[in-house]
Amino acid sequence: MGATKSSKRTRLERREFLQRGALAGAAALVGSGGAVDAQTAPPVPAAAAQGVTPIMTAAGEAIGPGEVQVIGDNQRSGSDFMVDVLKSLGFEYVAANPGSSFRGLHESIINYGGNQAPELITCMHEESAVAMAHGYYKAEGKPMLVAAHGTVGLQHASMALYNAWCDRVPVYMVIGNYNDAAVRRPAEWYHGVQDAALMVRDFTKWDDTPWSLTHFAESAVRAYNVSVTPPMAPVLLVLDGILQEQGVDISRLPAIPKTPVPSAPQGDATSVEQAARMLVAADNPVLVVDRLARTPNGMKLLVQLAELVGAGVVDQTSRMNFPTRHPLNQSLRAGAAIGEADLVVGLEVADFWASVNALRDQLHRSTRRTAKADAKMITITTGDLYVRANYQDFRRLQDVDLAIAADGEATLPALIEAVQRLASADRRRVFQERAAKLADASRVAADRARVNASYAWDANPVSTARLAAELWAQIKNEDWSLVSSYYTSDLGGWPRRLWNFDKPYQWLGHAGGGGIGYGAPASVGGALANKKHGRLSVAIQTDGDLMYAPGVLWTAAHHRIPLLSVMNNNRAYHMELMHVQRMCNARNRSVDRGAVGSQITDPNIDYAKLAASMGVYAEGPIDNPAELSPALKRAIALVKRGEPAVVDVVTQVR
């Protein structure tokens, strides 16, 4: 029945389209007979009065304004129907910076949709909106909707989309565009485009430009399913402005497809069996994981597998894969763990080559293998199912003994079952002895990390280890979540060395594509997801990152998003500063000018005033470690009441 109903509606829409064409033809015929006096203009065609916009022609444009047109009681705007479809997909929020090309959808969201599910989150930059959606997904496990202006809005958003694509995170984005050039207002010509999605097609998984509401409904559901099926990635729909704005009889609205999300691809039984045999037979296997844990179950499965075979785990931390204090966690001695292994199993590792090789960054670049020469290797990754040509995120190709093109988390149950079946009692004893040795090594590495943290303990500016320890002392008894996630925004790894991460939402991973400016908005997005769970969201916020689009602090204040942002303010784009120094050295020149162009000083930025100007509680700058504890206590008390807060801490460079 549903199919029959849908077919009938499609035919009706097609008839309406043909009717519009016939009206345009009639208008053209009238126009060919000479100018039409506006005073004696023919009556507005019946179809137009019903909300069907005729295709504009010279004659049509000469017609005077008709009666004021509003959507009839028996009609819905196209964008009202779009909201119905988007609601069916379960979006909680839509992050957007306003733009006229999606004004129809904007109005439908706030009025027809009641501004609930999705609720509009006002953003100050499209890049912030997408990065918020990126961070939200990693905390909540489902996509956030992003709406943006066509062309210019998408251009602003493009870097954040690239980050999400590199990170294989679904972002569901819609933009507006007036496809019909004959009805564009003057400004819409700058924003109008033939193929709006073209500029991001290399780093989105799928896009479409629906030409009817039936087309929209199908593409909207398809886009959702495509985006959340591993390998996951952003998707984009281009919504025609007229399609959003015109009315459609309620009785003729198309059905909303109800296609379930496809299951994730699992490794084939033969390959999984082979991987299990190699794991059981190995003397010293190591599990290297990166984007493995898609869901909370991912961590449980990895713990189960590691404990079953007594294998060390090296977590490359693009996701919260493995508890930091688990005795089998070898991440603090990753080089040694991989170097000792006779079997390296890569589970959703973005750069497996770099896991078992090293590149020396000198004038003459050279490489060397860091794994044993005869170490066996297995990879299980959806990376083998999805390779694009232009952007080179696929990395170097590593020779391996077994490559399983499948989702790592979805394949783990079968792998665990096979290992359980194949492991004899003798092998299980070996596994236990190996696990005990790994636990000792892990304990030694953790002790060494604490000793390292003690150096420069009382230094001024604050050492990054001290800042991490002070922050941990304030949050460790809370239900906390570290929502910041840029390469060094986690203080060069100090939280992972000193804190006890054992819940899936306590770490959200990295930016993906290395585009700076991700950290602040992604933190706000993560905190937005954490809000309803009552978690204490904490961000370690780098200064250079925040200054890309600091307006996201206003978004946090406006929407009452509780988030403690502690500045890791080293007053420089420090990584770039180091690169310039490297060039000074390579050219045998003095390095004392190496900081030119990379430091953020003269004047220093007052982040507390910046945050306060947007209604955010703020303290600092603090450079004395003794002042940290009381400042953090005050800020956390406020965050626990539901507001954002910033504590600006001037830190050592690393």
Place this chain on the structure above:
Amino acid sequence: MLRVSRQAIVVLFVALTFSGVLAAQIRPTPQPPRRPTAPPRTAPPPKKTPPEPDDDRGGKEAPTPAATTKQSAAADTTPAGTGAALYKKNGCYECHANEAQGGPQGPRLGPTPIPLPRFLAYVRNPAGDMPPFTAKVISDQDLEAIYAFLQSRPTPPAVKEIPLLQP
């Protein structure tokens, strides 16, 4: 008549819209309760980092190595004091951190560095990713001063005496 009628309709529409009559017909948008504008709740003025001896910009300097710390901010012509300035000037702090305590890009160097001859040799011809410093860029004499600075770094308290570092 027709034109007047249209204008009247437009005027009536605008009036109704702003008078709230039409607004009553649309679904109200849930809004969070407004709160008073947050006053700037900044902490007391920051304590300024004392400017370095060679810094003429009145404390507008980036966090830099030990020369900026309160303990060592005063002019220091000892080998260690000279070394502190050279440690900064030559960018050692960029990887090994301000107090030579090490970081993700470079190991800890003080207060017990490797023997001086090995130190000098390594800086000229490093392994791994450390960039090489030739004699044209930095003299042996300056490296020896930096070495003195590294040796002068304070020994930290034992971990067991730092409550925040207990497991």
